[in-house]
Amino acid sequence: MTRFTLLLFVVAILAIACKREASIVIQGDPTDLLDKVALERALHSLDYDYTPSFPNYLKSAGLQPVPIDKKKAALGRVLFYDKILSHNQSLSCASCHEQSRAFADAKGFSMGVNGQKLERQSLPLANTANFAAHYRQLNDTGIPPFLWDGRTLSLDEISRMAITSPDEMNMSMEEVLERIRSKDYYQALWRRVFGHSSPKENEMLEALSEFVKAIGSVHASFDASMEMNAGNPNATVKADTSVSAFYHGPPNVIIVKDTTPPPGFTLSQFRGLRLFTRNCSGCHSAIRPFQQVFEACNGLSLIYKDQGKGKITGNPQDYGVFKAISLRNVALTAPYMHDGRFKTLTEVIDFYSTGIQPHPNLHPLLRNPDGSPKRFNFTAKEKQDLLNFLDMLTDKKLVEDVRFSNPFKQQ
Ligand code: HEC
Numbered sequence: 001m002t003r004f005t006l007l008l009f010v011v012a013i014l015a016i017a018c019k020r021e022a023s024i025v026i027q028g029d030p031t032d033l034l035d036k037v038a039l040e041r042a043l044h045s046l047d048y049d050y051t052p053s054f055p056n057y058l059k060s061a062g063l064q065p066v067p068i069d070k071k072k073a074a075l076g077r078v079l080f081y082d083k084i085l086s087h088n089q090s091l092s093c094a095s096c097h098e099q100s101r102a103f104a105d106a107k108g109f110s111m112g113v114n115g116q117k118l119e120r121q122s123l124p125l126a127n128t129a130n131f132a133a134h135y136r137q138l139n140d141t142g143i144p145p146f147l148w149d150g151r152t153l154s155l156d157e158i159s160r161m162a163i164t165s166p167d168e169m170n171m172s173m174e175e176v177l178e179r180i181r182s183k184d185y186y187q188a189l190w191r192r193v194f195g196h197s198s199p200k201e202n203e204m205l206e207a208l209s210e211f212v213k214a215i216g217s218v219h220a221s222f223d224a225s226m227e228m229n230a231g232n233p234n235a236t237v238k239a240d241t242s243v244s245a246f247y248h249g250p251p252n253v254i255i256v257k258d259t260t261p262p263p264g265f266t267l268s269q270f271r272g273l274r275l276f277t278r279n280c281s282g283c284h285s286a287i288r289p290f291q292q293v294f295e296a297c298n299g300l301s302l303i304y305k306d307q308g309k310g311k312i313t314g315n316p317q318d319y320g321v322f323k324a325i326s327l328r329n330v331a332l333t334a335p336y337m338h339d340g341r342f343k344t345l346t347e348v349i350d351f352y353s354t355g356i357q358p359h360p361n362l363h364p365l366l367r368n369p370d371g372s373p374k375r376f377n378f379t380a381k382e383k384q385d386l387l388n389f390l391d392m393l394t395d396k397k398l399v400e401d402v403r404f405s406n407p408f409k410q411q
């Protein structure tokens, strides 16, 4: 029997044993058992298709998903959930990027390996990268930078920073590789994915990035509603008009009267969509490829404690400038803003309604013609409409998708 068939044999036995987990007493090291469960799940997930399938309304707007190498993504999944990546083995990437929260976390400031608070809130990962190619396609500006202050274009670099930062996982890359090499499950997986069993740094980072790229959200009820209207010549909102609608285009792109919501939208959701399109979608397209502004100062404060992009560039014009993030799954990603200052979406909408501050770098989209900050003064009904629309951006399939779930967890 070759080592590999032996391995499969062991895995098969384990698969049977694990099914009866509840009724058997597990001998030995529980971590070891988790390792075996993870290996079994990972071998299984090598066959998953990780490339997202786009709904027709996006395809007919000329967008195609970025292909994903499924084996690398499957390996990336194990790495993403593996606590051996952190110094005292207490944190994995998923500790700060939880699937149930669209890969953000619930802490205002994320917490590092020794329980210390980081300077910023974690960012949700749904649609981090797999829509990146479309930005180039639409406006030739390339991939929008990552992180709240846009300080990198490289996903590999983000993993390296998270692993090696003393405040986050506090490891050296050599230490991580040593630990990875010592695990039987990585030996087996590396052979399947890279054809050898001596893990290298670039391969590990590549696998993590491939997994992050695979996380995509295209199954929110908003998508289903848009899909209902795609290619339907009688529909009032068509896929092609939606492109301009999300471009922060002229007001006439929404051609439906308030009283007649298109299929798939309640009247309130549709009023919310209109409010959103007029006031918000220039910076937060519901479908990110149609976004126009990727970073801005949105006037949270007059003086920022954290200067965002300005902290990196030292340029006063960048003070208070942060990434305008995708609002996909926003109902799941509380608290809000780079410092988690708002606990609820109601607080966020109240801020935009009456609280925008006259910061010198406040973006023109949030200013009146005379330069003063806009006061949207939303009525209670309008606030509810906006909330109902934002709720449509929650992708329940993503948060339950087994391909993105924790392979170490015992169920
Ligand atoms: C201790 C908490 C923590 C851990 C562990 C962690 N992250 Fe993060 N992550 C954050 C925070 C906080 C940010 C935002 C930081 C900033 O913008 O300055 C972030 C941002 C990101 C982003 C940028 C998303 C975007 O849209 O710009 C990616 C991608 C990411 N992390 C992936 C990972 C991966 C992969 C790992 C594991 C190798 C990981 N993170 C581990 C807290 C964490």
Ligand code: HEC
Pocket: 276, 279, 280, 281, 282, 283, 284, 293, 295, 296, 297, 298, 300, 321, 322, 323, 324, 325, 327, 330, 333, 335, 336, 337, 338, 339, 348, 349, 352, 363, 364, 365, 366, 386
């Ligand atoms: C000029 C661009 C711009 C416009 C217009 C704009 N925003 Fe924002 N928004 C931002 C930026 C930039 C941030 C991040 C700010 C920070 O953390 O410092 C943000 C953050 C948010 C967040 C927090 C996201 C999170 O997960 O933390 C929500 C929610 C939000 N905006 C909703 C809205 C709504 C609703 C509107 C319309 C009423 C709107 N925005 C209009 C730029 C904009």
